[in-house]
Amino acid sequence: MKLLDERIWLLFKGHWQKTLTYWSVFFSFGLCIAFLGPTILDLRCQTHSTLQQITWVFFSQQFFLLVGSSLGGLFKKTLLSSLSALLSCTLIISLVFAVIPLCRDVVLLSIAMALAGKAMGVIDTIANLQLVKLYQKDSATFLQALHFFIGLGALVSPLVADPFLAEDSCVLGANWTANSSSSSDLQHLRSSMAGHGAALHNLSQYPLHTEGEVITRVSYAFWIMALINLPVPAAVLTLMYHERLLSCSSNSQRLLDKDSASSTSPTGDTDQGHGGLFSCCNPSKLRGRPATFFILHALGGAILFITDGIIGSYAGFVYTYAVSPPLLMGHKTAGCLDSIFWASITVGRLAFIYLSYRYTAPRLLSFSLVGVILVQCLLMIFYTSCVFLFIGTCVLGLCISSVFPSMLAFTEDILEYKGCATTVLVTSASTGEMLLQLLVGSVIHSQGSYAFLLCCTIASFIGLCLFLLFLYVQHIHTNCQTDSSKNTNMEEKPKTGGL
Missing domain, CATH: 1.20.1250.20 (MFS general substrate transporter like domains)
Structure with missing residues (x-):
């Protein structure tokens, strides 16, 4: 095959x-x-x-x-x-x-x-x-x-x-032998x-x-x-x-002219919506869009806000969690966790190159988000096991690796490549990676290292719920588009018959 x-x-x-x-x-x-x-x-x-x-x-x-x-x-x-x-x-x-x-x-x-x-x-x-x-x-x-x-x-x-x-210490002071780390x-x-x-x-x-x-x-x-x-x-x-x-x-x-012409839509719009984040709010581009069009943008961005936030939070705090009670892992051993996590994300994306061809984006996203939840729950259950932390870190990286590219392709496909989906989703993912990490860090500081797993698990459940809502809105949006095209065809038929 x-x-x-x-x-x-x-x-x-x-x-x-x-x-x-x-x-x-x-x-x-x-x-x-x-x-x-x-x-x-x-x-x-x-x-x-x-x-x-x-x-x-x-x-x-x-x-x-x-x-x-x-x-x-x-x-x-x-x-x-x-x-x-x-x-x-x-x-x-x-x-x-x-x-x-x-x-x-x-x-x-x-x-x-x-x-x-x-x-x-x-x-x-x-x-x-x-x-x-x-x-x-x-x-x-x-x-x-x-x-x-x-x-x-x-x-x-x-x-x-x-x-x-x-x-060792890379700055040598006068009394460095006594105080250097x-x-x-x-x-x-x-x-x-x-x-x-x-x-x-x-x-x-x-x-x-x-x-x-x-x-x-x-x-x-x-x-x-x-x-x-x-x-x-x-x-x-x-x-x-x-x-x-x-x-x-x-x-x-001639090539430059052709390139400029190809970026112009039949209606004379020089940009189909894929502008900067602020140009996406241009009223002339938003006029006539159904409500589901905007909801899909918001839900897609929220899902990537959550999932990229989980990636940033896990990479940022898995070491802190591993060296804290009850695991009390050695510094060198715990230091491998972050590398293992990123390596598994890389391997996962390599594997999903083939899987994304064989299976639809909704199926891959459902598998990935459910897998992330299961791994997070098992990490909370076996929170005293150092071995399972390594296994869970590896599996979590594999599961979450495909969410961003799959969600981006799926959202653009639903919106027929006419919206600002890519710009909105990329910006939302970057925002989530920065802000969710700060939020998790403040919770760990006030509640202890175990709150790290709890925060990531709650975020995983929220991400899955948002995706289920995304699928529901996508179903409504598709029906609206179908009904709209039928009405347009019915209006054009009498005109054709009169010629």
């Missing part, structure tokens, strides 16, 4: 260069999103800042990622504008990697990470938009592959950084801060020097990552050349 039928293969062959380019820019996204956690202590030494000050770098990256996601749809009106935005964003990521070792102040580092975050957000929206536009009803399989490359980049980044991280304490701090700096409430107990000689070698890691990322903007530039978007020849001008 063939893994993919001939039609899907022919579709890929017809758009292989564009598809591979969009996949590669998501590798840049993953490379950039995963390096900060492991390297944050060395960056603290480099900037002579406290732990509380350096964690603002996480917020800077996450906030501007959200801003970039909201604005990314503004660049989709033509292929030229989309590829130009991707080229500039991937170059910015390489540039940020290169200049991070030169940032000797935490404010400068935060500005650099803000630029990287905004570039990541634009990449997130544009790559999803362009693949959906390219493949439409067949986009689910290719979106699964797209999100696999995030995981691939997120796996490569820590591997590159690890050999260059300081084993041990290597096990530093490993504990790195693992605690791996989830975007979420676990801040236990950090003040570790006294770390801010003044003295800096002995970190982490600069080499960033320069290596800058070089690793350079083929990505080169791939975008190659695609622009292949599409004749770089020269001023007559052939290039």
Whole structure:
């Protein structure tokens, strides 16, 4: 039995260069999103800042990622504008990697990470938009592959950084032998801060020097990552050349005109709705839409707000949960949980490339969301088992890995690629990853580490309920569309008969 039928293969062959380019820019996204956690202590030494000050770098990256996601749809009106935005964003990521070792102040580092975050957000929206536009009803399989490359980049980044991280205190003060933290304490701090700096409430107990000689070698890691990322903007530039978007020849001008015309609908609308988040609220584009059209956007965004929030919360706090009572796991052992979680998400997305072709999106989403609930419930039941925490972490990553690409493809298909679904869903997911993680962190701080599992389980139930409501509204929306088309055909028949 063939893994993919001939039609899907022919579709890929017809758009292989564009598809591979969009996949590669998501590798840049993953490379950039995963390096900060492991390297944050060395960056603290480099900037002579406290732990509380350096964690603002996480917020800077996450906030501007959200801003970039909201604005990314503004660049989709033509292929030229989309590829130009991707080229500039991937170059910015390489540039940020290169200049991070030169940032000797935490404010400068935060500005650099803000630029990287905004570039990541634009990449997130544009790559999803362009693949959906390219493949439409067949986009689910290719979106699964797209999100696999995030995981691939997120796996490569820590591997590159690890050999260059300081084993002991990377700032040597006058009395460093008496007060410097041990290597096990530093490993504990790195693992605690791996989830975007979420676990801040236990950090003040570790006294770390801010003044003295800096002995970190982490600069080499960033320069290596800058070089690793350079083929990505080169791939975008190659695609622009292949599409004749770089020269001023007559052939290039005809292609540009054709590209502009293809982005114009028969009604003269130059954008079918896939603009920035704020352009989606244009009254001229919303007039005449049924209520179910807006409800589907809201429910789809809410589901991804929840599920991406669970991913961010679990990655951010599973280490804190593992080293706290009753598990009291060792620092090195617990530090593997976050890597296992992201590795299972990557493997899951690889597996769902095939499954998304074999099964419908509603079936995959139902399986995934029910699986997430079952795993969370079992984790709460066997909360004293270290072995089951590892098993549950792996299975949870596999189950939740496909929700974003499947939900995106399903929602766009229902709305017939006329709405702002991609921009709304990408922005909602980024918002959920940032805000839900902060909420869970505050609950853990006040109620204890077990509240981490309880919060994630409650969020999982809410996500499933929202999806069931989404299916119900989708059924109503489909019936409304069917009735509307029937009425239109009945009105046209008398006119035809009178000719």
